[in-house]
Amino acid sequence: MSTYNPSDIEKKWQIYWLENKTFKTPDTKDKPKYYILDMFPYPSGSGLHVGHPEGYTATDILARFKRMKGFNVLHPIGWDAFGLPAEQYAVKTGTHPRTTTEKNIGIFREQLQMLGFSYDWDREVDTTDPDYYKWTQWIFLKLFEKGLAYESEQPVNWCPELGTVLANEEVIDGKSEVGGFPVVRRPMRQWVLKITAYAERLLEDLDDLDWPxxxxxxxxxxxGKSIGAEVEFQVxxxxxxxxxxxTRPDTLFGATYMVLAPEHPLVEVLTTSDQKDQVTAYQDTASKKSDLERQELTKEKTGVFTGSYAINPxxxxxxxxxxxxxxxxxxxxxxxxxxxxxxxxxxxFAETFDLPIIRTVQPPGDFEGKAYTGDGPAINSGFLNGLTITDAKVKMIQWLEEQGVGEKSINYKLRDWLFSRQRYWGEPFPILHVDGKPKAVSLNDLPVTLPPVDDFQPTKTGEPPLARAKNWVETTDPETGKKALRETNTMPQWAGSCWYYLRYISPDFNGGPVDPEFEKYWMPVDLYVGGSEHSVLHLLYARFWHKVLYDCGVVSTKEPFQRLVHQGMILGEVEYTAYEKDGKIISADEAAGQKxxxxxxxxxxxxxxxxDRFVMKGTEITVDSKAHKMSKSRGNVINPDDVVKSYGADSLRLYEMFMGxxxxxxxxxxxxxxxxxxxxxxxxRLLFGEHGDEIRNLSESDPDSEQLKVLHTAIKKVTEDIESMRFNTAISxxxxxxxxxxxxxxxPSAVAKDFILLLSPFAPHIAEEIWSRMGHAQSLAYEEWPQYDEKYxxxxxxxxxxxxxxxxxANIEVPSGRIHEKDFVIGLAKQQKNVQKYLDGSVIVKxxxxxxxxxNLVIK
RNA sequence: GCCCGGGUGGCGGAAUUGGUAGACGCGCCGGACUCAAAAUCCGGUGGCAGCGAUGUCGUAAGGGUUCGAGUCCCUUCCCGGGUACCA
Structure with missing residues (x-):
C-alpha cells in the first residue's frame, strides 16, 4: 500500500478527533480568543450540497490556523431545525416532525464529520430542543415585557398553499419565497415585533461593522431612512x-393636489355624496388586488377624486x-x-387626470424631461425663490414650525416584524389569553412545550394546528385560577436563529440564555461566514434581538457579528448549448426569445x-456557454458524498478553496x-517515494539555502493569505x-515538518497521516504555526x-546590496546589447x- | 429605472503603494515508460510575423493623466446580485 488512498486515512482521523475530543473548546480564558461562526444550517432531507462545504471549509481553515497560532478558538455547529419541510412531510405521511428532524440531523452531522471539520461537537445546539427553545421563549418574554411584542389585527400576507402568513420579507414578487406560491392580503390577529423602535440604532451601528x-x-x-417634514393641510x-x-418641503408651493391611500381612515368623511359610488368601487378593487397584481399594474396610474378640497397652508x-x-x-x-x-x-398622475403642474425648481436650459428632480434655484415659491433645495428645505421647515402647521420629521421604510405563523413545527408562544388579554407565562413554567396533535394541518376553521390540542389550549392561569387559552400560533423559523450564536458559548447554562462570564470573553463573533441571501432577513433580525438583549444586560456588545464574509455561490459545470428549430440548428443569437x-x-x-463567442466546431453557428445554478430539474447538482467517495474529503476541501x-x-x-x-x-509521493509506505529519504542534514528559501517563501505566502482569506493563492x-x-x-525532515503544518488546515487528514508516520504520537492540531524569517x-x-x-x-542582474545605487544600475542597463541597439543614435531625456x-530610459 | 459588484489566454483564476500581464490549476501539443492503454514523469503552450535572436499586438470598447496603466480619471457597452410607486 503505497499510494495515497483517502478512504483509508480519512475515516481513521475523523474517529481519532472525535474520540480524543481534539477540538473541544477550552474552558479557560488564558489566551486571546477567536470566535468563528458558520451560518446555522437547516438540516434538510436532501443533505449537504457543495455550497455548504465552501463556507465551512473556509472557517475551518481559519479555526485550525488560529489554534496553531495560540488562540482559544470557539468553532461550533448546530441545527436550525424548526421549519416547513418536516411539517409538510408530517401532513403528508403523519410522521412526527421530530422523527424526521432527528433523522436529518443525523445525516447532516455525519456528512459534516466526513469532511473533517474541527467543530466542538460538545456544543451542538438544536432549536427544536425544549432546553434550547425555553430560552427562545424567555427572550420573547423580554420583548413582551418591554412592549416590543404586541398583538395586532392587520392585513397580512396569507399564503393559502402554505396555510400560513408570511413576513413582508418572505414575500418576493407577490409570491412566497419558499415554494413560490401566491400570497393574498387578509386581516388576521397576529403577533408583531416592534423592530421599528430600533430602526435608528440598526442603521447607525452598521457603520462600525467590518461587513461587505x-x-x-x-x-x-x-x-430606508428619509428625512423630511410633516405638513398639515386643512380640509x-x-x-x-x-x-x-x-422629503421635499421646499416644493410646497407646487402642491397642486393631494392623494390619500385608498385605505386612509378619512376617505369616508371626505368623500362627497356624488363621488361616493366611484370611491367605494375604487377602494373595493384596490383591496382585492393581491401584491402580485399591484406590481403588474404599476405602469398606469389610477385614482378617483373624493369631491373634497384641502387648503395649501x-x-x-x-x-x-x-x-x-x-x-x-x-x-x-x-x-x-x-x-x-x-x-x-x-x-x-397629473397628466392622466389633467391636473395642474407648477414647477418650483428651475431646470437647466437644456432640460427636456417632465418632472425635474435635480437641484436648482426655487421658482414660483414666494419667500423661497432663488434658494437651492437644501436651503429652501431649511427655510420652509422653519416657516412651518413658526406657523404651527408642520415640523421636521423622519420616516423609515422598515415595518414592524410579523412574528407569528400558523404552523405546528415552531416554538410555541409562552402566552396565555386571560379575559381576552395576552399574559406572559411565568418564567418558572418555561419551556412551554409543543403538545402532541392528531393531525398537523390547520383546523377546518383556519386555526393553526396547535388548536387541535384542546387539552393543551384550554388551561387555567396559575396566578388567578381563571380560565385561560394558550396562544396557538408559533414563532417563525427566524426566532431560533436570532440568538443561537450566544447559546454555543454556554450550551448547558441554566441561569439564562448565555453565561455572562463567558459571554464577555467570547463575544463578539470575530468572523461570521455565510451566504449573501441572509443579508437582510436573518442578519437584521439577529442584530435587533441582540440590541434588545444588550438593553436587558444579557450581552455586553452592541453588535453580534463584528466581521462578516459571504461565500459566493458554486454553479454547475459550464454547459455549451446549441439550439435546434424545426430540425435545423440555429445560432444562439437567433434563438433568443424564440419558442x-x-x-x-x-x-x-x-x-x-x-x-468573443463560442461556435460549433468548424461552423459559424454560435452556441451559448454558461454555468447555471445547480438545480435538480437541470440535473447539474454535484453531490459532496460522491466527490468524497471518488477523491476524498481533503480534495473536496482543497478544490473548493482553490476555485477562486x-x-x-x-x-x-x-x-x-x-x-x-x-x-x-x-x-x-514527496514523503513516501514511489514504493512502500516508509517515509522516503528524509534527511537529518540541515537544509541548504535554496531549500530554506523555498520553504520560507511558502510560509510567508500561506500565512499572509490565510489571514486575509485568500485561500486560492495560499494553495497555489x-x-x-x-x-x-x-x-x-x-x-530535510525539518523542511518537511513545516510544510506539513502549512498544509494541515487545508487538508487535515493527509497532513495528520503524514505527521504521524513521521513519528509524532500526537495530533498536529496544536503544533506551533511555522514562522518565516526574512533572512532566508x-x-x-x-x-x-x-x-x-x-x-x-532587457533584464539585468543587480547584486542585492547595490540596487539603490542609481548610477551603477543605469550604467549596467546601458551596457546591455539590446539596450544599446536602441540608444544608438538617440538622446536620453530621462x-x-x-x-x-x-x-526605464526615455529616449528621443 | 435606481443602488451595489464584475468584465484579464481555450477555461477557473494570479499580478504589492501605478513598475517584466497571464503565478497556480485545468485543457491542449510533443516526448519518456508500456505489447498497448491508464497512471506517472519531462518539455512546450496569449495572438500574429520569423529558423532564430527578436519584433509587434494584447487585460470589454473609446479617450485621458503618466517615463510607465489590468491598476488612476472620463464616456460607452455587456454580465451578475439587490431593489422597485417608500412621497
Whole structure:
C-alpha cells in the first residue's frame, strides 16, 4: 500500500478527533480568543450540497490556523431545525416532525464529520430542543415585557398553499419565497415585533461593522431612512385636517393636489355624496388586488377624486383631494401632497387626470424631461425663490414650525416584524389569553412545550394546528385560577436563529440564555461566514434581538457579528448549448426569445472560440456557454458524498478553496478536483517515494539555502493569505513548494515538518497521516504555526527589467546590496546589447530607476 | 429605472503603494515508460510575423493623466446580485 488512498486515512482521523475530543473548546480564558461562526444550517432531507462545504471549509481553515497560532478558538455547529419541510412531510405521511428532524440531523452531522471539520461537537445546539427553545421563549418574554411584542389585527400576507402568513420579507414578487406560491392580503390577529423602535440604532451601528459594503447598503436601504417634514393641510369647509409626509418641503408651493391611500381612515368623511359610488368601487378593487397584481399594474396610474378640497397652508390655494393606490397606506401618513413639477409619479398622475403642474425648481436650459428632480434655484415659491433645495428645505421647515402647521420629521421604510405563523413545527408562544388579554407565562413554567396533535394541518376553521390540542389550549392561569387559552400560533423559523450564536458559548447554562462570564470573553463573533441571501432577513433580525438583549444586560456588545464574509455561490459545470428549430440548428443569437426550441448539450470538444463567442466546431453557428445554478430539474447538482467517495474529503476541501476567491460566484469543474487530487498524490509521493509506505529519504542534514528559501517563501505566502482569506493563492503557494521539493535529491525532515503544518488546515487528514508516520504520537492540531524569517528570503542578486520608453528590452542582474545605487544600475542597463541597439543614435531625456523594480530610459 | 459588484489566454483564476500581464490549476501539443492503454514523469503552450535572436499586438470598447496603466480619471457597452410607486 503505497499510494495515497483517502478512504483509508480519512475515516481513521475523523474517529481519532472525535474520540480524543481534539477540538473541544477550552474552558479557560488564558489566551486571546477567536470566535468563528458558520451560518446555522437547516438540516434538510436532501443533505449537504457543495455550497455548504465552501463556507465551512473556509472557517475551518481559519479555526485550525488560529489554534496553531495560540488562540482559544470557539468553532461550533448546530441545527436550525424548526421549519416547513418536516411539517409538510408530517401532513403528508403523519410522521412526527421530530422523527424526521432527528433523522436529518443525523445525516447532516455525519456528512459534516466526513469532511473533517474541527467543530466542538460538545456544543451542538438544536432549536427544536425544549432546553434550547425555553430560552427562545424567555427572550420573547423580554420583548413582551418591554412592549416590543404586541398583538395586532392587520392585513397580512396569507399564503393559502402554505396555510400560513408570511413576513413582508418572505414575500418576493407577490409570491412566497419558499415554494413560490401566491400570497393574498387578509386581516388576521397576529403577533408583531416592534423592530421599528430600533430602526435608528440598526442603521447607525452598521457603520462600525467590518461587513461587505453591499450588505450594509442593503440593510440601509431596507431600513430606508428619509428625512423630511410633516405638513398639515386643512380640509376646505370641514373640521378635519390631513397630515402628509414629504422629503421635499421646499416644493410646497407646487402642491397642486393631494392623494390619500385608498385605505386612509378619512376617505369616508371626505368623500362627497356624488363621488361616493366611484370611491367605494375604487377602494373595493384596490383591496382585492393581491401584491402580485399591484406590481403588474404599476405602469398606469389610477385614482378617483373624493369631491373634497384641502387648503395649501403656504398659499391658501384650494387643491383637490384624490385617492389612488400609488400612495401606500403603511408608509408615512398614508397621504401625500402631490408636486407633479418635481416628482415623476405625481407628474404621471397629473397628466392622466389633467391636473395642474407648477414647477418650483428651475431646470437647466437644456432640460427636456417632465418632472425635474435635480437641484436648482426655487421658482414660483414666494419667500423661497432663488434658494437651492437644501436651503429652501431649511427655510420652509422653519416657516412651518413658526406657523404651527408642520415640523421636521423622519420616516423609515422598515415595518414592524410579523412574528407569528400558523404552523405546528415552531416554538410555541409562552402566552396565555386571560379575559381576552395576552399574559406572559411565568418564567418558572418555561419551556412551554409543543403538545402532541392528531393531525398537523390547520383546523377546518383556519386555526393553526396547535388548536387541535384542546387539552393543551384550554388551561387555567396559575396566578388567578381563571380560565385561560394558550396562544396557538408559533414563532417563525427566524426566532431560533436570532440568538443561537450566544447559546454555543454556554450550551448547558441554566441561569439564562448565555453565561455572562463567558459571554464577555467570547463575544463578539470575530468572523461570521455565510451566504449573501441572509443579508437582510436573518442578519437584521439577529442584530435587533441582540440590541434588545444588550438593553436587558444579557450581552455586553452592541453588535453580534463584528466581521462578516459571504461565500459566493458554486454553479454547475459550464454547459455549451446549441439550439435546434424545426430540425435545423440555429445560432444562439437567433434563438433568443424564440419558442419551440430543442436544446442540445455539446461537449467542450465540439465547440471552439470565435471572436468573443463560442461556435460549433468548424461552423459559424454560435452556441451559448454558461454555468447555471445547480438545480435538480437541470440535473447539474454535484453531490459532496460522491466527490468524497471518488477523491476524498481533503480534495473536496482543497478544490473548493482553490476555485477562486471565496466571495466570488464560480462554476464547478470536476477536472479541477482531479487537479488538486493530483497535487495531494504528489505530496504523498514527496514523503513516501514511489514504493512502500516508509517515509522516503528524509534527511537529518540541515537544509541548504535554496531549500530554506523555498520553504520560507511558502510560509510567508500561506500565512499572509490565510489571514486575509485568500485561500486560492495560499494553495497555489503550497503547490509551488511541492513542485520545487520534488526536484530535490533529498528532503530535510525539518523542511518537511513545516510544510506539513502549512498544509494541515487545508487538508487535515493527509497532513495528520503524514505527521504521524513521521513519528509524532500526537495530533498536529496544536503544533506551533511555522514562522518565516526574512533572512532566508533574500537573494544575492535581483533581476531588474530595463525598459526603453516603457517597453521591456532587457533584464539585468543587480547584486542585492547595490540596487539603490542609481548610477551603477543605469550604467549596467546601458551596457546591455539590446539596450544599446536602441540608444544608438538617440538622446536620453530621462533616466528612471526604481530600486529593485525597474529601470526605464526615455529616449528621443 | 435606481443602488451595489464584475468584465484579464481555450477555461477557473494570479499580478504589492501605478513598475517584466497571464503565478497556480485545468485543457491542449510533443516526448519518456508500456505489447498497448491508464497512471506517472519531462518539455512546450496569449495572438500574429520569423529558423532564430527578436519584433509587434494584447487585460470589454473609446479617450485621458503618466517615463510607465489590468491598476488612476472620463464616456460607452455587456454580465451578475439587490431593489422597485417608500412621497
Amino acid at each position: 459594503e453591499s450588505t450594509k447598503e442593503m440593510q440601509r436601504n431596507w431600513i 376646505a369647509g370641514q373640521d378635519h385636517s390631513l397630515r402628509v409626509f414629504t 403656504v398659499n391658501n390655494a384650494e387643491i383637490p383631494i384624490w385617492i389612488a393606490d400609488y400612495v401606500l397606506a403603511h408608509y408615512g401618513t398614508g397621504a401625500i401632497m402631490a408636486v407633479p413639477g418635481e416628482d415623476e409619479r405625481d407628474w404621471e 419551440e426550441l430543442v436544446r442540445l448539450q455539446l461537449s467542450d470538444s465540439e465547440v471552439e472560440k470565435k471572436g 476567491p471565496l466571495e466570488q460566484v464560480k462554476p464547478w469543474s470536476t477536472k479541477g478536483v482531479e487537479g488538486v487530487n493530483r497535487f495531494l498524490n504528489r505530496t504523498w 503557494a503550497l503547490m509551488i513548494f511541492v513542485n520545487e521539493a520534488n526536484s530535490w535529491e533529498e528532503l 528570503l533574500r537573494s544575492d542578486s535581483v533581476e531588474i527589467p530595463v525598459q526603453i520608453n516603457g517597453k521591456v528590452r 533616466e528612471i530607476s526604481v530600486p529593485g523594480r525597474i529601470v
